[in-house]
Amino acid sequence: MAPILEVRDVTRRFGGFTAVNRCSLTVEQGGITGLIGPNGAGKSTLFNMVAGNLAPSSGQILFEGREIQGLKPHQLFDRGLLRTFQIAHEFSHLSVIENLMMVPGGQPGENLLEAWFRGRTVREFEVQVRERAQDVIDFLKIGHVAHELAGNLSGGQKKLVELARTMMVDAKIVLLDEIAAGVNRTLLNDIAANIERLNRERGYTFFVIEHDMDLIGRLCDPVIVMAAGEVMRTGTLAEIQADEAVVEAYFGGSPTGHATTGVGASA
Numbered sequence: 103m104a105p106i107l108e109v110r111d112v113t114r115r116f117g118g119f120t121a122v123n124r125c126s127l128t129v130e131q132g133g134i135t136g137l138i139g140p141n142g143a144g145k146s147t148l149f150n151m152v153a154g155n156l157a158p159s160s161g162q163i164l165f166e167g168r169e170i171q172g173l174k175p176h177q178l179f180d181r182g183l184l185r186t187f188q189i190a191h192e193f194s195h196l197s198v199i200e201n202l203m204m205v206p207g208g209q210p211g212e213n214l215l216e217a218w219f220r221g222r223t224v225r226e227f228e229v230q231v232r233e234r235a236q237d238v239i240d241f242l243k244i245g246h247v248a249h250e251l252a253g254n255l256s257g258g259q260k261k262l263v264e265l266a267r268t269m270m271v272d273a274k275i276v277l278l279d280e281i282a283a284g285v286n287r288t289l290l291n292d293i294a295a296n297i298e299r300l301n302r303e304r305g306y307t308f309f310v311i312e313h314d315m316d317l318i319g320r321l322c323d324p325v326i327v328m329a330a331g332e333v334m335r336t337g338t339l340a341e342i343q344a345d346e347a348v349v350e351a352y353f354g355g356s357p358t359g360h361a362t363t364g365v366g367a368s369a
């Protein structure tokens with residue numbers, strides 16, 4: 103099967119510094135692909151280019167076989183390529199269900215004319231959006247916080263709402279950026295289980311930057327390792343953990359170093 107996402111020989115420079123250097127990688131449809139690497143490896147810069155937040159200096163990025171480099175995030179969003187984002191400050195005073203209903207494409211205001219043209223009233227449209235939001239809440243089992251203000255949620259609950267927002271449109275691929283950071287283990291388990299269900303039951307493809315090797319081990323196959331702006335290895339987590347060059351890139355030759363967060367951590 104053709105990859106859903108293909109990065110071909112992509113470079114990004116900042117002034118005289120090359121953050122991403124001639125990277126090529128693929129993300130297969132229907133999988134959960136991990137992207138790992140030491141701090142400063144270029145992972146976020148690569149994600150920013152895939153998600154339309156940053157243009158490559160050179161190279162191509164293909165989504166479903168079509169070039170997308172240089173397109174804006176909202177254009178990619180319309181095609182089903184989504185990145186989770188922290189709930190914006192101005193949305194923290196809205197409830198969880200209202201946050202879901204505000205997702206672009208689901209907003210009655212934005213689609214007012216379209217709704218009229220199709221002969222639907224705005225009221226009917228809003229009912230549909232609310233029903234979808236309720237479905238998402240049921241799927242993710244977050245009904246107990248549906249009417250809570252987003253600003254009052256814990257860090258992990260906010261991550262679940264970020265994931266929920268991607269379900270308000272028909273996502274084909276979702277980019278997840280360090281979803282485990284600052285989330286307690288119980289909630290992280292919920293989030294991981296939901297990612298697995300979205301992948302299995304709804305056909306979402308995920309592309310995941312993560313420092314938490316337990317989460318990578320649970321979710322991701324394959325795992326792509328970046329170091330110093332380049333893709334250095336792709337394989338299963340076990341293969342990668344057995345690769346001396348990867349261990350060297352993480353620990354500078356000291357595999358016993360920071361084993362709680364590094365590639366050598368137990369999976």
Ligand SMILES: Nc1ncnc2c1ncn2[C@@H]1O[C@H](COP(=O)(O)OP(=O)(O)OP(=O)(O)O)[C@@H](O)[C@H]1O
Pocket residue numbers: 116119121139140141142143144145146147148
């Ligand atoms: N806007 C920018 N201007 C200048 N340099 C940048 C810019 N963005 C990133 N860099 C540099 O590019 C390199 C790669 O950064 P990037 O954030 O992509 O790494 P990363 O692998 O995501 O790291 P981390 O795991 O710490 O988030 C770093 O040296 C960083 O300082």
